[in-house]
Amino acid sequence: MKRIAIDMDGVLADVYHQFFKMDEAEFGQRRKLQDVEGKPEREGFPHIMEYVNTKGFFRTAPLIAGCVPIVKEINQQYDLYIVSAAMEFPLSLPEKLEWLAEHFPFITWQQIVFCGSKQIIRADIMIDDHFRNLDSFTGDTSLLFSQPHNIQSDPGRHQRVNNWEEISKILL
Amino acid sequence: MKRIAIDMDGVLADVYHQFFKMDEAEFGQRRKLQDVEGKPEREGFPHIMEYVNTKGFFRTAPLIAGCVPIVKEINQQYDLYIVSAAMEFPLSLPEKLEWLAEHFPFITWQQIVFCGSKQIIRADIMIDDHFRNLDSFTGDTSLLFSQPHNIQSDPGRHQRVNNWEEISKILL
Incomplete structure (x- = not known):
């Protein structure tokens, strides 16, 4: 898997x-x-x-459109981890856990990683919106999720995905 | 490195x-x-x-004897990460960050990882007291740190270390 x-x-x-x-x-x-x-x-x-650094910033963030059912299906077919570079903002840690529990109740605590650098992550596929995380990734497939900050950049060796439907077509 | x-x-x-x-x-x-x-x-x-799950349990834990100066030296010679399977106890997250900041002020937020399973960790060397973490490790060197729960177990393919002086002799 x-x-x-x-x-x-x-x-x-x-x-x-x-x-x-x-x-x-x-x-x-x-x-x-x-x-x-x-x-x-x-x-x-x-x-x-x-x-x-404002209380509630992460807790009240809305979902990116369409992600929940696709992540749920990915969770059936892959060894899924949620990996967040959360350590820069210690306040965010409990908020992010609560947010995940609310929106992704099928994801267990064993599947959650909060880190600073993602260089230490060992996986086959990574989905991220930041080049700094994807560029050091050693797995097979790195998907650059479109966000305003990266929208004008050449994805380079990564594959750009503009929404969760595109991810679904690639992975499911 | x-x-x-x-x-x-x-x-x-x-x-x-x-x-x-x-x-x-x-x-x-x-x-x-x-x-x-x-x-x-x-x-x-x-x-x-x-x-x-008691407030203060992690925050007030004493240091294992001799670890600070040796970790400080390891931090000079290796790409060091602190990796804690902390996600099972969400209360522990801020306490662990505060504890690290107090005792290991030379370790940056980029070097800290809180996870559930350590299967996702990519490194060359792992030091841990639990077989469940070492057994799935894919790096070269896995050091089993002696603690009462593992003291009677055959370390198997891992190398047992009884204290930080022994780690120092192996790594420095």
């Missing part, structure tokens, strides 16, 4: 929804998508570090 | 000290070492699940 490592932020959890919402609440005007496309998240939203 | 994954409980943190102390506080008599040797931790201390 092939092992798959699935990222949380920007793959399962719609953190851009949170960024746009909190940025608008602060600056009084909704930023346009084209203003943040192709920019690192920290450039697109200047006060992002405050947002991610 | 070789990558090394070092366990926390029973390798860096002296959890048996906590088990003995809390068991004595509950039953009014200190259990003898020979009563718990060769038994799984949950058999040696019948109410262990309450203890590990």
Whole structure:
């Protein structure tokens, strides 16, 4: 059974929804998508570090469209792990556990990994929205999940996926 | 640079000290070492699940003798990760981060991994006190750190180490 490592932020959890919402609440005007496309998240939203350190930021993030039933099916066919580079934001750890328990009750604690660097992860397939995680991955298949910060980048040796339907077609 | 994954409980943190102390506080008599040797931790201390779910259990655990200066030196010579199967006890996550920050301030958040199963860990060397973690390890060197629960077991393909001085002689 092939092992798959699935990222949380920007793959399962719609953190851009949170960024746009909190940025608008602060600056009084909704930023346009084209203003943040192709920019690192920290450039697109200047006060992002405050947002991610705000209580509830991760707990209340909406789901990326369509992910739950496909992750549920992947969980039947693969050795699935949720791997989140959560260690930079210690406040996020309990919020992320609660969020997973609410939206993915079929995922057990044995399948969850919170790390800093993902270099230590051993798997066959990785789905992530950040090149820094995919570039050091040693497995066979690395899927770059489209998010505004990476949308203008050449995926290089990774395969770009724009939504969960595309992931479903590749993996299921 | 070789990558090394070092366990926390029973390798860096002296959890048996906590088990003995809390068991004595509950039953009014200190259990003898020979009563718990060769038994799984949950058999040696019948109410262990309450203890590990008690606030402060992980935060106040003493250090295993001699580990800090040797880990500090390993951190210079190896790509070091602290890998703890902490996900079973969500309360332990912030306590473990605080404990590491206090005793190992030279270890960065990038080097910390909290997981359920350690099967997903990719490293060259693993130090752990549990066969369930070492047996699925795919790296070159697996060191079984002696603790009462494993002291009567044949280490098999793993190399037994009884203390941090022995680890120092092997790795430094």
